[in-house]
Amino acid sequence: MNEENPSITDRQAPSFHLGLVQARAGSSASASLEKAISGIEAAARSGAQIICLQELFIHPYFCQSHDPQHFDLAESIPGPTTETLSQLARKLEVVLVVPLFEKREGEQYHNSACVIDADGEILGLYRKMHIPEDPQFHEKFYFTPGDLGFQVFQTRYAKVGVLICWDQWFPEASRATALLGAEVLFYPTAIGWLPEEKDEYGEGQKRSWEAVQLGHAVSNQVYLAAVNRTGFEASEKGGIEFWGSSFVCDPTGKILKQASETEEEVIVVEASREVLKEQRRTWPFYRDRRVDAYKGLLHHMGEDR
Amino acid sequence: MNEENPSITDRQAPSFHLGLVQARAGSSASASLEKAISGIEAAARSGAQIICLQELFIHPYFCQSHDPQHFDLAESIPGPTTETLSQLARKLEVVLVVPLFEKREGEQYHNSACVIDADGEILGLYRKMHIPEDPQFHEKFYFTPGDLGFQVFQTRYAKVGVLICWDQWFPEASRATALLGAEVLFYPTAIGWLPEEKDEYGEGQKRSWEAVQLGHAVSNQVYLAAVNRTGFEASEKGGIEFWGSSFVCDPTGKILKQASETEEEVIVVEASREVLKEQRRTWPFYRDRRVDAYKGLLHHMGEDR
Numbered sequence: 001m002n003e004e005n006p007s008i009t010d011r012q013a014p015s016f017h018l019g020l021v022q023a024r025a026g027s028s029a030s031a032s033l034e035k036a037i038s039g040i041e042a043a044a045r046s047g048a049q050i051i052c053l054q055e056l057f058i059h060p061y062f063c064q065s066h067d068p069q070h071f072d073l074a075e076s077i078p079g080p081t082t083e084t085l086s087q088l089a090r091k092l093e094v095v096l097v098v099p100l101f102e103k104r105e106g107e108q109y110h111n112s113a114c115v116i117d118a119d120g121e122i123l124g125l126y127r128k129m130h131i132p133e134d135p136q137f138h139e140k141f142y143f144t145p146g147d148l149g150f151q152v153f154q155t156r157y158a159k160v161g162v163l164i165c166w167d168q169w170f171p172e173a174s175r176a177t178a179l180l181g182a183e184v185l186f187y188p189t190a191i192g193w194l195p196e197e198k199d200e201y202g203e204g205q206k207r208s209w210e211a212v213q214l215g216h217a218v219s220n221q222v223y224l225a226a227v228n229r230t231g232f233e234a235s236e237k238g239g240i241e242f243w244g245s246s247f248v249c250d251p252t253g254k255i256l257k258q259a260s261e262t263e264e265e266v267i268v269v270e271a272s273r274e275v276l277k278e279q280r281r282t283w284p285f286y287r288d289r290r291v292d293a294y295k296g297l298l299h300h301m302g303e304d305r
Numbered sequence: 306m307n308e309e310n311p312s313i314t315d316r317q318a319p320s321f322h323l324g325l326v327q328a329r330a331g332s333s334a335s336a337s338l339e340k341a342i343s344g345i346e347a348a349a350r351s352g353a354q355i356i357c358l359q360e361l362f363i364h365p366y367f368c369q370s371h372d373p374q375h376f377d378l379a380e381s382i383p384g385p386t387t388e389t390l391s392q393l394a395r396k397l398e399v400v401l402v403v404p405l406f407e408k409r410e411g412e413q414y415h416n417s418a419c420v421i422d423a424d425g426e427i428l429g430l431y432r433k434m435h436i437p438e439d440p441q442f443h444e445k446f447y448f449t450p451g452d453l454g455f456q457v458f459q460t461r462y463a464k465v466g467v468l469i470c471w472d473q474w475f476p477e478a479s480r481a482t483a484l485l486g487a488e489v490l491f492y493p494t495a496i497g498w499l500p501e502e503k504d505e506y507g508e509g510q511k512r513s514w515e516a517v518q519l520g521h522a523v524s525n526q527v528y529l530a531a532v533n534r535t536g537f538e539a540s541e542k543g544g545i546e547f548w549g550s551s552f553v554c555d556p557t558g559k560i561l562k563q564a565s566e567t568e569e570e571v572i573v574v575e576a577s578r579e580v581l582k583e584q585r586r587t588w589p590f591y592r593d594r595r596v597d598a599y600k601g602l603l604h605h606m607g608e609d610r
Contacts, residue, residue: 130593149598169590171476171524176601201587204557208523208588211558215520218513219476252509253516282506283513285474286606288435293454294602296481301591 010049014274016157018184018223019048019094020267022246022259024231025060029073032058033081037088039266044092046268049118049157052097054229054246055165055188056111059101061242064136064235071142074103077114078122090120095155097162099188102127104144111143111164113188118156126151128164129173136194136237139166152180158271161222165189168213168226172297178220184271185216189228192242206243214253221251221279221286223271230262251279315354319579321462323489323528324353324399325572327551327564329536330365334378337363338386342393344571349397351573354423354462357402359534359551360470360493361416364406366547369441369540376447379408382419383427395425400460402467404493407432409449416448416469418493423461431456433469434478441499441542444471457485463576466527470494473518473531477602483525489576490521494533497547511548519558526556526584526591528576535567556584 010016021039026032036053043051056062058081062070075081077100089096095118102112102125111128127146131139150173153160161182167173168187177185191209193202209226217224230244247258248269259265280286315321326344331337341358348356361367363386367375380386382405394401400423407417407430416433432451436444455478458465466487472478473492482490496514498507514531522529535549552563553574564570585591 129595129598132593134588145595150601166593169524169588170594171480171520172594172599172602175476176599179601179604179606181606204559207559208557211516211519212523213520214516215476215518215524218517219474219520252513254509254512283439283474288437288471289475289477289605290434290450291603291605293434294477294481296455296484297477297599297602298596299484300594300596301484301486 010157013157015270015272017047017049018225018248018269018271019043019046019051020225020227020246020248020259021051021053022228022230022244022267023054023057023264025229025233029058033084040088040094040096041092042266043268044094046266048094048268050095050097050155050160050184052186052188052225052227053099054227055099055190056101057099057188057229060233061190061229061240063138063142064233064237064240066138066141071107071109074101074109076103077112077125082114082116082122086116086120086122089116089118093118095157095160097160097186097188099164108144109142110146111139113162113164115153115155115160115162123153123155124151126162126164128167130166130170132166136235136240150176150180152177152182158183161185163187165191168209168216171216171219174216174220178222182222183273183276184223184225185220187213187224187226189226190242191228192240195238195241198241206245210247214249214255217249217251218253219285221276223251223276224249225269230264250275315462318462320575320577321488322352322354323530323553323574323576324348324351324356325530325532325551325553325564326356326358327533327535327549327572328359328362328569330534330538334363338389345393345399345401346397347571348573349399351571353399353573355400355402355460355465355489357491357493357530357532358404359532360404360495361406362404362493362534365538366495366534366545368443368447369538369542369545371443371446376412376414379406379414381408382417382430387419387421387427391421391425391427394421394423398423400462400465402465402491402493404469413449414447415451416444418467418469420458420460420465420467428458428460429456431467431469433472435471435475437471441540441545455481455485457482457487463488466490468492470496473514476521476524479521479525483527487527488578488581489528489530490525492518492529492531494531495547496533497545500543500546503546511550515552519554519560522554522556523558524590526581528556528581529554530574535569555580
């Protein structure tokens with residue numbers, strides 16, 4: 001490492017190491033935070049340099065019901081959680097992707113992720129752009145759609161793109177982020193099965209979730225890390241069985257490591273800049289984009305062009 | 306079937322049947338055409354209603370070398386091949402997707418696909434938008450990039466999108482076509498291994514090819530049919546081993562049927578409108594697109610916005 005300017009040297013390192021912390025919701029916010037800290041420390045001990053927590057990691061998935069009381073769970077950014085985790089990032093010299101329920105002015109709230117650099121500084125914020133509203137996933141009730149657009153964060157170790165859960169279904173999101181230079185896309189996530197439909201749809205749902213993200217990694221020639229929660233969270237309507245299975249894949253769509261469906265796990269995976277470069281030179285997709293011909297993407301289906 | 310207006314009735318049918326003809330290049334253009342006709346007849350006998358041939362099906366993959374003589378292989382559309390196949394389409398009452406080396410005015414050429422409706426009428430043309438130029442895939446030498454944009458064809462049996470081979474790597478292409486209302490995307494293709502790199506890269510290349518297309522099916526909630534050639538075609542530089550493996554997948558990213566790597570095969574698969582509807586209602590991705598936020602897609606990486 002270059003002592004005087006470690007960041008530049010590290011950005012040119014032949015590889016960088018991704019850490020994923022997959023957990024059950026804790027019994028309280030402080031319990032969840034403690035669990036996250038343990039996971040981050042474990043990932044760092046295993047060599048992780050950029051560590052991502054799951055979506056809304058500090059709470060149970062409260063969007064199962066419409067309850068205005070839940071807005072009390074939100075916090076400002078910066079705020080107490082980012083302060084604690086900034087100190088940890090600085091101490092461990094790791095980059096952190098911290099998904100939070102963000103409180104903004106005027107009773108506006110976002111489903112966000114804060115990126116903290118390895119010196120503890122907040123680099124910026126991604127606010128979830130695509131907001132779902134499905135049975136037991138009532139996010140449109142809670143979250144104002146993101147207003148910061150797609151972003152990339154130049155961290156000490158790599159150029160990092162962050163998208164959140166439902167964003168994963170939108171190739172526009174991964175592409176727009178990759179076009180900003182992302183070397184890796186993180187998807188903090190809270191996806192699971194509704195028990196009543198698992199038998200019929202469960203296999204297809206999980207297959208779709210993996211397939212679409214592997215596709216993003218291939219078409220954008222990036223590493224991709226999906227960080228999902230695990231465990232069953234009950235609700236009046238029956239609850240959600242979060243399916244875990246957090247994974248990292250490479251730009252060929254190969255899953256390099258994947259967590260189990262049901263256990264808390266920390267995954268650490270090396271991402272190679274040589275692989276990125278080789279993939280992009282062998283199949284130079286970015287060379288051949290038809291930027292003259294993509295205006296249709298700015299429209300809805302059935303809309304006059 | 307409604308005798309007076311069969312097309313409207315068929316468009317509302319609960320399903321439509323896709324046919325894929327995977328073949329080796331014939332020893333001559335007429336031999337390839339005969340082979341294609343046999344394949345189409347076999348597919349129709351098995352119930353196929355929309356049948357797709359592989360990319361540049363009437364020739365060996367001549368793009369392995371730069372040879373201006375090869376421009377003599379091109380033909381006009383309409384032309385002799387489409388006339389023959391229009392008659393066949395009318396006789397069998399099938400829709401045909403016919404990939405051709407298209408001759409245009411002024412020594413301009415395209416890698417195109419002509420869509421012929423079940424009454425034998427030419428519905429239109431797709432001209433390959435993304436043109437590769439890789440070792441032994443010298444398409445930029447032969448083909449003017451498509452100037453017709455992305456398109457969908459309302460055939461008797463379904464709304465059909467056509468993209469060609471290298472287009473498969475571009476999520477913009479599948480999305481733009483799906484936004485026009487495609488129920489199925491066809492990808493006539495000529496992809497294979499270079500023998501000298503197969504050991505090192507072959508597995509990853511084929512995995513990427515499948516993964517990216519499964520991803521398109523999931524994110525766009527369409528059926529997807531990739532129709533690849535098979536067989537080894539020699540050239541001075543060592544040749545290409547086309548990997549076959551033509552497949553149809555459903556909107557959950559499940560491969561419903563797949564041909565072998567090495568044999569000529571005809572595949573017929575039923576595509577269900579109920580599945581399309583259910584997938585789109587269960588996970589309403591199209592509802593949540595952020596058309597206000599996709600302008601970055603009209604730029605290259607590193608370009609000022």
